[in-house]
Amino acid sequence: MSTGGDGFEETYRKYYARVWRYYRSCRISDDESHDLAQDTFKRLLEHWSSIRGEDPWPFLKQIAKSVLLNYIRATKTQKRAATTVTLDDPEIVIDLPAPPEQTYEDREDERRRRELLHRAFRELSKGQQACLRLRLNDLSYEEIQKTLGITLDAVKSRIRDAKRQLRERLGEKS
Amino acid sequence: MIRKDDWEVVLARVSAEEREGVALPPTTEEMLAFDQGSLSPEETERVRLLLIAYPELARALAHPLPEDDEPLPAAELDRRWMEFQQTLPRRREPSRVLLFWKASAALAAALAIAFGGLLWQARRDLGRPHVIGDERLLEPDGQRGGAEAALTIAPYSDWCLLTVPIIGASGYEDYRLDIHGPGQRSAVWRSGVLSRRSNDAFSIVVPRRFLASPGTYQVVLYGVRGGGEERLATYSLRVPGD
Numbered sequence: 001m002s003t004g005g006d007g008f009e010e011t012y013r014k015y016y017a018r019v020w021r022y023y024r025s026c027r028i029s030d031d032e033s034h035d036l037a038q039d040t041f042k043r044l045l046e047h048w049s050s051i052r053g054e055d056p057w058p059f060l061k062q063i064a065k066s067v068l069l070n071y072i073r074a075t076k077t078q079k080r081a082a083t084t085v086t087l088d089d090p091e092i093v094i095d096l097p098a099p100p101e102q103t104y105e106d107r108e109d110e111r112r113r114r115e116l117l118h119r120a121f122r123e124l125s126k127g128q129q130a131c132l133r134l135r136l137n138d139l140s141y142e143e144i145q146k147t148l149g150i151t152l153d154a155v156k157s158r159i160r161d162a163k164r165q166l167r168e169r170l171g172e173k174s
Numbered sequence: 175m176i177r178k179d180d181w182e183v184v185l186a187r188v189s190a191e192e193r194e195g196v197a198l199p200p201t202t203e204e205m206l207a208f209d210q211g212s213l214s215p216e217e218t219e220r221v222r223l224l225l226i227a228y229p230e231l232a233r234a235l236a237h238p239l240p241e242d243d244e245p246l247p248a249a250e251l252d253r254r255w256m257e258f259q260q261t262l263p264r265r266r267e268p269s270r271v272l273l274f275w276k277a278s279a280a281l282a283a284a285l286a287i288a289f290g291g292l293l294w295q296a297r298r299d300l301g302r303p304h305v306i307g308d309e310r311l312l313e314p315d316g317q318r319g320g321a322e323a324a325l326t327i328a329p330y331s332d333w334c335l336l337t338v339p340i341i342g343a344s345g346y347e348d349y350r351l352d353i354h355g356p357g358q359r360s361a362v363w364r365s366g367v368l369s370r371r372s373n374d375a376f377s378i379v380v381p382r383r384f385l386a387s388p389g390t391y392q393v394v395l396y397g398v399r400g401g402g403e404e405r406l407a408t409y410s411l412r413v414p415g416d
Contacts, residue, residue, distance in 0.1 A: 012258065014243070016246065016251060016254060017243065017244060018240055018243055018244075021240055022237075022239045025240070026233075026237055039332055041258060042258070062206070064239060065206065065209075065235070065239070066202055066206060068234050069205055069206070069235065072230055072231055072234050073199055074309055074335045110180075113180055114183050114184055117180055117181070117184045129188075133189075134229055134232055134233075136185060137229035137230065137233050138233060140236075143232075143236035146236055148222065149218070149222065
C-alpha cells in the first residue's frame with residue numbers, strides 16, 4: 001500500500017486531529033482515540049484510488065462513524081456484561097481503595113431508594129422512558145429527536161412530564 | 175434524595191432488562207442506513223427500538239463529527255504519520271537481475287500472475303465482508319469436531335472479540351485463560367484469575383497484530399480451585415495466511 005505523492009499524506013495531516021478529537025468527544029480514551037483514528041485513515045487509504053479528486057471529508061466522516069460504531073458495538077455492548085480482558089494491558093492490576101464501610105441501615109436505605117426509583121421509572125410511558133434514558137445518556141434534545149423520529153417539542157414535553165411524574169412519585173420537591 | 179449513582183444503577187438495570195427481551199444490537203450497516211433514512215418503515219422501527227435498548231450506540235450514531243480544525247502540534251502529527259506508515263504492509267523490492275534467455279517466459283508469467291491476481295482480488299473484494307472487527311463465539315474442540323474444524327477468523331479484521339463460554343464446568347471458584355500460538359507449547363498470553371459472571375462467558379479483545387502468524391491458535395480455559403488449576407477445555411481458532 002503506497003501513501004506517497006497522491007495527496008493522501010496531505011489529507012491525513014489536514015484531518016487527523018479532527019478525527020482524533022471526534023473520538024475523544026465520544027468519551028474514548030486518548031490512546032484508543034489515536035488507535036481508532038489510525039484505523040480510520042487505514043480504511044480511507046484502502047478506498048483512496050476510488051475517491052481521488054473528490055473531497056475526502058464526506059468519506060472520512062462515514063468511515064470514522066463506522067469505526068466508532070464497530071468499536072462500541074463490540075467492546076461495550078455485544079457480549080453484555082461478559083468479563084472483558086484486554087490483551088493490550090495484560091499486566092494491569094488496578095488496586096482500588098476500599099469504599100467506606102456502609103452500615104446495614106445505609107445499605108437498606110440505598111436498596112429501597114433504588115427500588116423506588118426503578119418502579120417509578122417503569123411507571124412512566126414508554127415514550128417518556130425512551131426520551132429520559134437517552135437524555136440521561138447525554139444525548140442532546142436534537143439527537144433524541146433524530147433517534148426517536150419525533151418533534152423537538154415532543155422530546156421536551158416528554159422529558160419535562162417524566163421529571164415531574166418522577167418527583168411526584170418519589171415525593172421530592174421540584 | 176436520588177443520587178447520581180442511584181440513576182446509574184437503575185439505568186443499568188433497565189438496560190439489562192430490555193436487552194434480555196431484544197436481539198443483539200443492530201449491525202453497523204443497519205445503524206448507518208437508519209441514520210441515512212434508507213431503511214423500510216418496519217426496519218426503521220426495529221432499529222430504533224434496539225438503539226433505545228443500547229443508548230451508547232444511539233449516542234455514538236447521533237454524535238456529529240467536528241467541522242472545524244484545531245491542529246495537533248506539528249511534532250506530534252509527524253509522529254502519528256510515521257506510526258501510520260509503519261502499520262502499512264511493506265512492498266517487496268523486485269529483483270533487478272533477470273537472465274536474458276528467461277526474459278520472455280518471465281514476462282509472460284508475470285502478466286499471467288498479474289491478471290490472475292487482479293481477477294482473484296476482484297472476486298475476493300466482491301465477497302469480502304466490510305468489517306473492522308470480528309466477533310466470534312468459540313466452541314470447545316470436543317463439541318466442534320477438533321482442530322481440523324477450527325473456527326476461522328476474518329482475514330481483514332483489525333481485531334477480534336473472542337467469547338469463551340464456560341460449558342459444564344460450574345464447580346470452580348475462579349477461572350483463567352491462556353492463548354497458545356501455532357505449534358507452541360507454552361502460552362503466548364496468560365490472563366489473571368477471572369471470576370465467573372452471570373452470563374457464563376469471558377470475552378477477550380485480541381488485536382489482529384497479536385495473531386500475526388497464520389496457523390491454529392488455542393485458547394485454553396482453566397478452572398481455579400484451592401490454589402490449583404485444572405485444564406477444562408480447549409478452543410481452537412484458525413488464522414488464515416495472507
